Amino acid sequence: MTSSSSAEPSTIAIVGAGPGAPDLLTRRAEDRLRAADVLIWTDSLVSPQIAALAPEGCERIRTSTLTLEDVLPLMIDRARQGLRVVRLHDGDPCLYGALSEQVCSLADAGIAVEVVPGLSAYQATASALSAELTIPGVVQTIVLSRAGGRTGVPEAEDLSNLARLKASLCLYLSARHVDEVQATLLEHYPADTPVAIGYRVSWPDQWLNVVPLNQMAAVSKERQLIRTTLYVVSPALANQGERSKLYSPSHDHLFRPQAS
Structure with a gap:
């Protein structure tokens, strides 16, 4: 030095x-x-x-x-x-x-x-699940947010407002408030919406599981998760193989014009 x-x-x-x-x-x-x-x-x-x-x-x-x-x-x-x-x-x-x-x-x-910049936990979580969070015809928006907790969030970004989008919702810093979070999300997402719960994703002691939304709080408390936990709430995690137009033979674009 x-x-x-x-x-x-x-x-x-x-x-x-x-x-x-x-x-x-x-x-x-x-x-x-x-x-x-x-x-x-x-x-x-x-x-x-x-x-x-x-x-x-x-x-x-x-x-x-x-x-x-x-x-x-x-x-x-x-x-x-x-x-x-x-x-x-x-x-x-x-x-x-x-x-x-x-x-x-x-x-x-x-x-x-x-x-x-660094890779974010939501990206590592989706990759660990081999999952795409933007599925054509299902969901095209990813929201990164957190529960209000002690420090709060702007009123317009209240979790209920975000949940109305029914987008792929990635929640940081929210495990301590999981009961309230689950109750709010159930007002807008179906009870069987998949939720990926990731603890210390990519660490040697990683724990990662996908559960229905209505089990999100119970599983979190069973695992005693209170920190370094990410929730990814998304209908995309139940994808059954919907196809993107980008690589479809019927879809032309600048680099692949339609055959005459």
Whole structure:
């Protein structure tokens, strides 16, 4: 690790670690990790195997017991020393990652930020099930949201309003409120709508199952799921093979014009 008090502030990389498995990192994320002088990481949610990709001499700062007011001065101090700082988030930093506050505070301090996206848990869940969440004639919209909980959501985004769409609904941070969530969803989705319940998807201790909506709460409580749990509520999970028009012989487009 090298530093210089007269160096220009370095650009801080806010990096998405993806859902958990190290081999689901993007190549750019791995590059930033392997070059890091300072790793500030969400140790309560990010796999230690991913943090271990940082160099041996890298300063490692765990954030599970820290507030943003604790973390930001550290980021600013190390960046002003010219050190390569990686702030490592679980999943994708653009989704429930406190990204906005960090970017704004760092901008106020005159420090540039690079955001490196990460695979999100809903994508890893659908892939683990070999499932498409946008089936022609069934559902063409994916909604990412969460239960209101302690921090609430804007009134227009109340779960009941989202459920009326009957889209593929991916709910983060909602396991503690599963009874209320299930009751709300049952007002709009049929009781037998498939729900994928994913716990620590892509980790070695992954648990993933698809249950009817009316069993969502009971199964969650039986498994004692209260965190790192994702729900994917979607009629697409019951797909019986509806076909996309894109590859149909009867559908022409720019690269496959209709035969004359």
